[in-house]
Amino acid sequence: MERPPQPPESASASASARAELPGAQIIWRCLEREGVDVVFGYPGGTILPTYDAMVDAKVRHVLARHEQGATHMADGYARASGRTGVVIATSGPGATNLVTGLATAMMDSVPLVAITGQVPSPLLGTDAFQEVDVTGVTIPITKHNYLVRDPRDIAPALREAFALARSGRPGPVLVDITKDAQTRAAVFDWEAAAPRRHLRHVPPPVPDDLLAKAAAMIQGSRRPLILAGHGITLSGAHRALAAFAEKAGIPVAATLLGLDAFPPGHPLFLGFMGMHGSPWTNLAIQEADLLIALGMRFDDRVTGDPATFAPHARKIHVEIDATEVGKNIPVDLALLGDLKDVLDRLEPRTPSLDTGAWLKDLDGMKALFDAPTWPRVRKGEGMSPVDVLKELQAQAPGAVMVSDVGQHQMWEAQVMRHQRPRTLITSGGLGTMGFALPAAIGAKIACPDAEVWAVAGDGGIQMNSQELMTLTQEGLKIGIAVLNNFNLGMVRQWQTHFYGDRRSASTLTISPDFPMLARAYGLRGALARTPGEAAAAIREARAADASTLIEFQVDPEASVYPLIPPGARIQDMIHEPPSQEAPC
Amino acid sequence: MLRIFIAITDNEPGVLDRLASTFRRRGFNIHSLTVSPTLDPAVSRFTLVTDLDDKAARAAKSFLERLVNIHSVADVTGTTPLLRDTVLLRVAATGATQAGLFQIANLFQAEVLDVGADSMVLAGSGSPERIEAFMTALRPYGLLEMGRTGAVAMQRCAAAASLETAVSF
Ligand SMILES: Cc1ncc(C[n+]2csc(CCOP(=O)(O)OP(=O)(O)O)c2C)c(N)n1
Numbered sequence: 236m237e238r239p240p241q242p243p244e245s246a247s248a249s250a251s252a253r254a255e256l257p258g259a260q261i262i263w264r265c266l267e268r269e270g271v272d273v274v275f276g277y278p279g280g281t282i283l284p285t286y287d288a289m290v291d292a293k294v295r296h297v298l299a300r301h302e303q304g305a306t307h308m309a310d311g312y313a314r315a316s317g318r319t320g321v322v323i324a325t326s327g328p329g330a331t332n333l334v335t336g337l338a339t340a341m342m343d344s345v346p347l348v349a350i351t352g353q354v355p356s357p358l359l360g361t362d363a364f365q366e367v368d369v370t371g372v373t374i375p376i377t378k379h380n381y382l383v384r385d386p387r388d389i390a391p392a393l394r395e396a397f398a399l400a401r402s403g404r405p406g407p408v409l410v411d412i413t414k415d416a417q418t419r420a421a422v423f424d425w426e427a428a429a430p431r432r433h434l435r436h437v438p439p440p441v442p443d444d445l446l447a448k449a450a451a452m453i454q455g456s457r458r459p460l461i462l463a464g465h466g467i468t469l470s471g472a473h474r475a476l477a478a479f480a481e482k483a484g485i486p487v488a489a490t491l492l493g494l495d496a497f498p499p500g501h502p503l504f505l506g507f508m509g510m511h512g513s514p515w516t517n518l519a520i521q522e523a524d525l526l527i528a529l530g531m532r533f534d535d536r537v538t539g540d541p542a543t544f545a546p547h548a549r550k551i552h553v554e555i556d557a558t559e560v561g562k563n564i565p566v567d568l569a570l571l572g573d574l575k576d577v578l579d580r581l582e583p584r585t586p587s588l589d590t591g592a593w594l595k596d597l598d599g600m601k602a603l604f605d606a607p608t609w610p611r612v613r614k615g616e617g618m619s620p621v622d623v624l625k626e627l628q629a630q631a632p633g634a635v636m637v638s639d640v641g642q643h644q645m646w647e648a649q650v651m652r653h654q655r656p657r658t659l660i661t662s663g664g665l666g667t668m669g670f671a672l673p674a675a676i677g678a679k680i681a682c683p684d685a686e687v688w689a690v691a692g693d694g695g696i697q698m699n700s701q702e703l704m705t706l707t708q709e710g711l712k713i714g715i716a717v718l719n720n721f722n723l724g725m726v727r728q729w730q731t732h733f734y735g736d737r738r739s740a741s742t743l744t745i746s747p748d749f750p751m752l753a754r755a756y757g758l759r760g761a762l763a764r765t766p767g768e769a770a771a772a773i774r775e776a777r778a779a780d781a782s783t784l785i786e787f788q789v790d791p792e793a794s795v796y797p798l799i800p801p802g803a804r805i806q807d808m809i810h811e812p813p814s815q816e817a818p819c
Numbered sequence: 820m821l822r823i824f825i826a827i828t829d830n831e832p833g834v835l836d837r838l839a840s841t842f843r844r845r846g847f848n849i850h851s852l853t854v855s856p857t858l859d860p861a862v863s864r865f866t867l868v869t870d871l872d873d874k875a876a877r878a879a880k881s882f883l884e885r886l887v888n889i890h891s892v893a894d895v896t897g898t899t900p901l902l903r904d905t906v907l908l909r910v911a912a913t914g915a916t917q918a919g920l921f922q923i924a925n926l927f928q929a930e931v932l933d934v935g936a937d938s939m940v941l942a943g944s945g946s947p948e949r950i951e952a953f954m955t956a957l958r959p960y961g962l963l964e965m966g967r968t969g970a971v972a973m974q975r976c977a978a979a980a981s982l983e984t985a986v987s988f
């Protein structure tokens with residue numbers, strides 16, 4: 236689009252604001268004005284002007300060892316801090332390496348801004364060296380994206396990108412900037428670049444009459460249950476949730492990403508729901524007469540068969556993203572808006588219910604499953620992975636836990652008691668193996684005073700192990716717990732249960748010597764094969780100055796229970812391995 | 820059931836891609852699609868006709884509404900909107916059949932755009948039903964080629980105010 240010529244520079248007070256700068260410098264000015272203190276990235280040809288301008292910028296840059304790692308770092312940083320994570324990469328392969336990280340952030344509503352270099356604008360569409368249509372590639376895995384070919388468009392695009400990333404339901408936004416837009420100069424006018432479109436789809440405050448309707452539904456309920464999701468943390472509503480639940484006397488179940496939204500020791504806390512959730516939590520859902528779903532999306536890993544999910548319950552859904560309402564489960568009342576605002580206004584209208592009988596029923600269900608000994612794993616050869624995590628819980632109760640994807644992730648969710656919001660960081664929606672190590676690096680950079688542990692499997696740790704180098708480079712201290720079960724355990728478990736235990740490509744017959752690998756990268760490495768060794772290794776790791784990777788060799792045959800088979804009814808949950816004779 | 824959506828969007832590159840992608844990834848087929856700038860050249864208007872059940876239609880609308888470039892989306896299916904569609908048809912025509920074709924064109928207020936040795940090109944415009952009727956009348960002569968714009972829709976005066984005036988920024 237043609238623009239009117241810019242007015243000539245004046246020597247007035249606004250002179251500095253209206254000075255011409257190369258696009259590359261405008262990028263850094265914008266990041267500084269956005270309050271960005273750290274970016275994660277990896278350089279290359281088309282982003283070199285921006286890396287050159289970075290030398291003079293007041294922003295810390297963390298050089299990852301792979302762009303995927305950089306994206307997960309920005310993601311972990313954002314999840315741990317509540318701020319927007321920033322990742323920078325070059326065009327072509329650099330940009331495509333962001334894809335998994337962007338999709339991970341998109342699924343879990345994490346605010347990210349990705350800046351990629353692009354080939355010079357005259358070469359666009361010519362299959363130039365390292366040209367990839369990254370805006371095309373990332374349409375479905377970003378909230379929005381931009382192709383910027385003119386330095387005058389950089390500030391508006393970046394300001395809108397930041398505003399979009401954190402407004403409404405947060406998510407990743409990508410800004411692809413051609414090399415010539417980085418080198419050509421334009422007036423940098425921060426004020427004129429103020430964003431507007433990010434407010435387009437943010438719902439207005441929930442009307443009072445709908446809140447009254449919700450309160451009436453709560454009033455009429457005898458077996459109400461709150462389902463707490465990631466939205467609690469995203470909207471900073473954990474106190475509002477506690478106040479609401481306590482006033483009304485309603486128990487709280489949590490999704491994987493909602494586990495740190497409510498105090499784990501609270502008498503109203505029921506714990507983890509869904510495929511590997513605790514049985515009493517899932518049964519409570521089936522018994523409830525009212526579900527109050529807060530910032531969660533009725534994911535298939537939560538509901539199992541949607542047709543038989545919570546058959547007796549009316550449903551209130553509080554959600555900021557209108558597309559989630561009725562998408563998976565029909566609801567009786569939708570309150571579209573910011574969760575904290577809704578809870579703050581709903582709490583005074585909410586009656587105090589007498590839920591004593593219902594809570595007693597739930598205690599009965601817990602007793603039925605012997606909750607204190609939960610979770611159970613079959614006793615097999617070697618150390619129990621659950622015991623390792625219990626030891627970690629005992630020694631590091633306040634740590635920020637960053638888990639990878641697989642069995643260990645589910646055990647982490649079952650065992651660890653996440654005391655504060657943002658102390659459980661994991662790839663819930665996409666289930667991205669390789670997430671934990673780089674995300675833990677990002678979390679540690681966001682919260683330098685926090686104790687941070689990455690928990691990964693022998694499979695997933697190898698998917699971004701190159702970032703061990705970044706840990707040493709940045710002088711960071713975290714703990715890395717590798718639960719080595721010599722298997723792609725979760726795959727093996729599904730083969731055991733759903734494919735007649737025919738093992739196909741799920742045994743990791745050979746892995747590197749993990750402690751030695753850690754040492755090769757300049758970290759401490761330790762091996763633990765017994766509970767005693769495990770306790771000692773954790774103790775030493777916590778006392779050490781440097782990051783430690785501990786390889787815990789655990790029972791290769793342990794499985795995660797309960798298990799609700801995909802798409803099955805909640806009441807079909809499985810509590811033990813199939814018997815040897817059973818044909819599958 | 821055929822659904823008619825009107826989307827008011829920013830007039831900038833990539834909007835069509837995002838809109839189409841929203842349908843494609845859910846397996847929703849687009850029956851017809853028209854786009855043009857509105858009275859405000861910075862704003863575009865899409866008329867999108869698609870075959871969806873109620874639940875899918877609701878989902879499609881809210882997924883579209885989530886797109887940053889989109890100002891508003893209206894499902895006007897139930898409001899008996901005004902629809903216009905244009906068709907270009909090449910019809911087999913010999914000396915003997917020409918007169919009949921001219922008569923049909925006249926009846927449907929269609930234009931005869933071109934006359935060749937063994938075919939004619941007619942342009943018809945109107946509601947989708949009228950175009951169907953026009954084509955039915957021509958079919959016995961032998962339809963050889965068709966190009967159709969797809970519907971452009973607008974709500975009736977009684978049904979609603981201008982969708983464009985709803986545009987804030
Ligand atoms: C990038 C990626 N590839 C494949 C999968 C499928 N997958 C889910 S869990 C799993 C096994 C993980 O093995 P490991 O890291 O050793 O963890 P464990 O289950 O043994 O604890 C696999 C392959 C995935 N989630 N992510």
Ligand SMILES: [Mg+2]
Nearest residue numbers: 692693722724
């Ligand atoms: Mg494993």
